[in-house]
Amino acid sequence: MSFSSQSSCLAISGGVGGAKLALGLAHMLEPGKLTITGNTGDDFVHLGFFISPDLDTVMYTLADLNNKDLGWGQEGESWNFLDAVKRMGGESWFRLGDRDIGTHVVRTQMLAAGKSLSEVTSHFCKQLAIKHRLVPMTDDPVATIVHTRAGEKLAFQHYFVRDECRPEVTGFVFSGIDEAKPAPGFIAALVDPTLAAVIICPSNPFVSVDPVLKVPGVMDALNSSKAAVIAVSPIVGGQALKGPAAKMMAELGMPQTALAVAEHYATQYPGQVHGFVLDEQDRGLRDEVESLGLSTIVTNTVMVTLQDRMDLAEAVLDFSSEIT
DSSP, X not given: OOSOTTOEEEEEEOSHHHHXXXXXXXXXXXXXXXXXXXXXXXXXXXXXXXXXXXXXXXXXXXXXXXXXXXXXXXXXXXXXXXXXXXXXXXXXXXXXXXXXXXXXXXXXXXXXXXXXXXXXXXXXXXXXXXXXXXXXXXXXXXXXXXXXXTSOEEEHHIIIXXXXXXXXXXXXXEETGGGOOBOHHHHXXXXXTTEEEEEXXXXXXXXXXXXXXXXXXXXXXXXXXXXXXXXXXXXXXXXXXXXXXHHHHHHTTOOSSHHHHHHHHHHHSTTTOOEEEEEGGGGGGHHHHHTTTOEEEEEOOOOOSHHHHHHHHHHHHHHHHHHO
């Protein structure tokens, strides 16, 4: 691998897809050389618990506790709590496993005692022996609101889980983002003089990546950095491997292609995203992506095995070295 051992990397991740590449990067880089920033626009309070779905998915993945079949939640879950809630007429649409609830109970208690989300996340990582740094995008409340064709404004988890992504989307608003500040660990990674690569993992560009990049101060820090900013396409062969990204693109009037994702990053963050990673299935789009001013590589981005995750991490890190 040509990525310098003296350099550091920042990964920006949503949930399942992003967590896969984050795990690959964690296997390739020493602790202290990798910071993973998780989206918190999906965070919400449910049944009295403060839940951070994307942070938890990354955390469980790094700790090898994640449910490999579902991609979210913990392995070996039971559902007694949720069954009891349903029996008593409570809301059971959000799948809270018995083991997972332990995380949410402790987080809720710590936040109520005055700890920040960063402090809670750091505590959890220590408890789970996670050596790489995982940080939220902000300690301030930010909520992704989904605007729909029917005129509804839905909290993200209501759209995503309760309504199973059925409503047609017309746009997204990140409530509270104008007042938010990057979390201390996030901004520290951004201004680190050894930062050489910022990897935008293959997460939903609209609801997983945009909230992170739109936190005030983030793009200014990136503009001042010499790091290569590289996005990995979450769309492969016209399909989203996980989540509703392709469906959202169709409803927003965008082609359901990796090229359209590249165009989103090139137009939303002109000159601030330097590289783009296409899957082998989309090799034919390379020239068009490069015409947007993005350096481009083509490799396997479909991560089925741990080796797939590590191979993609190595390819992306090597690519960042070529750009810088």
